[in-house]
Amino acid sequence: MNSTDTPARGQKRVGASAPASWLDRTGAPATPTSRRPRKVPHLAAGALLVVLCAGGTVWWTTSTQDRTPTLAVARPVTVGHVLTSADLRTVDVSASPGTALVPADEAASVLGRPMATNLGPGALLTPDAVGAAQLPAPGRAIVAVxxxxxxxxxxxxxxTPITVIVTAAPTQPATTAQGPAAGTTWRATVVDVAPAATDQTSVVSLDLTTTDAEALAQVPAGQLALVMQPAGGGR
Incomplete structure (x- = not known):
């Protein structure tokens, strides 16, 4: 009589083969499992962000402390214009060492003084821009009419910025070169106005380019008209 050996619990039967690795315990194909992606080192990224923010704060604080309230021109001003508080505004600038500017707390030193040059809106005011007129500038000339x-x-x-207009063609001998034709115009800035003489003629000194000054000087007296322009339109 043949006896049958029953394997103890937890032991494999002799001669039984283990299921393949691609099979599950029941012998069916096993479902493949995907590997989980590695986690991003959020801690390191957060630490770097903190460092960058701290550095930016230090830079901003330092650059702000280096800025100084300085006077700038709020609207166009021309040579000879007497400065008022309406002509100026305060801006915070960070100027390099040696740059000559007028601090905002020294506004009283320039108010009531004439401009020595022409400046447009937003231009920083410098000490040499106020006072005696710096005329003529390079490339420009002064002519009297x-x-x-x-x-x-x-x-x-x-x-005052003006436009000079030739109102009549100059009458010159045929042997000489013809002067500017009627309707010719030039842009200029008034430098000075002398009181009228006994013949009711006033002498007006004008600042304009060298070329225009030479052309304007060829027009005889009495054949010109001066037209006022808005402030800032002289050059």
């Missing part, structure tokens, strides 16, 4: 009442506005003063 004689005008009578009706040929220029009575309110004409130093620093």
């Amino acid at each position: 004689g005008v009578k009442p009706g040929q220029f506005p009575p309110a004409l003063t130093a620093g």
Whole structure:
């Protein structure tokens, strides 16, 4: 009589083969498992962000402390214009060492003084921009013209931007070169207005380019008209 050996619990039967690795315990194909992706080192990224923010804060604080309230021009001003508080505004700038600017707390030192040069809106005010006129500038010249009442506005003063217009063609001998034709115009800035003489002729000194000054000087007196322009339109 043949006896059958029953394997103890937890032991494999002799001669039984283990299921293949691609099979599960029941012998069916096993479901493949995917590997989990590695976690991003969030801690290191967070630490780097903290360092960058701290560095940016230090830089911003330092750059802000280096800025100084400085005077700038709020609207166009021309040569001879007397500065008022409405002409100026305060801006915070970080200037390099040696740059000559006018601090905002020294506004009283420039108010009521004439401009020595022309400046546009937003330009920083410098000490040499105020005071005696720095004329003529390189590439420019001063020319005097004689005008009578009706040929220029009575309110004409130093620093006023104007347009000079030839109202009549100059009468010159045929042997000489013809001067500027009627209707020729030039842009200029008034430097000075001398009181009218006994013949009611006023002498107006004008600042304009060297080339324009030479052309304007060829026009005889009495054949010009001066037209006032808005502030800042002289150059």
